[in-house]
Amino acid sequence: RKEVEQDPGPFNVPEGATVAFNCTYSNSASQSFFWYRQDCRKEPKLLMSVYSSGNEDGRFTAQLNRASQYISLLIRDSKLSDSATYLCVVGINTGFQKLVFGTGTRLLVSP
């Protein structure tokens, strides 16, 4: 079983749609949680950190459920520019913050 599991997609949605991605993690010692965005053939970039209280950044909302070991990302009013792969990332502090990456969920937003 992978430490971080995501639906690979692709999720095909029209502009303006709301789309949600889910992610589960297996290590209960995980302490920090992130969503990274990766464009085709580019480096991953931090989209947002995820906190137990949930957090929102514009059209993006992230939620964490520690009991179920589940992380979600909601994108409202999708834009063409949101087309990318979204990586669920879990941090485990083992002297430093070790990051464990999911394989990513691909989003395609069409006109």
Added chain:
Amino acid sequence: DAEITQSPRHKITETGRQVTLACHQTWNHNNMFWYRQDLGHGLRLIHYSYGVQDTNKGEVSDGYSVSRSNTEDLPLTLESAASSQTSVYFCASSEGRRGLRTDTQYFGPGTRLTVL
């Protein structure tokens, strides 16, 4: 602006050759990391460093080595390149300061390596 760079961006080599990939950051970050990314896998950690003269093995370190002689650079060496090492390699750095709630890692643009 501070940044993290990698070179070369693309490299084709032959099995058995030694290859070194460069990573340079100007943020004065303590921590530096090397990952590889392959289809069907998330990014996997190869080696990491907390600071000058410190290096540690990650989950897929066999066949790779690193050295940290200064804060800015963490070169990755493939001692004897194998076809299984064909991949995209990303370098990353993070501040590594004590007490940070989260220590965000920033990634370089990647090096696409092909071993024939």
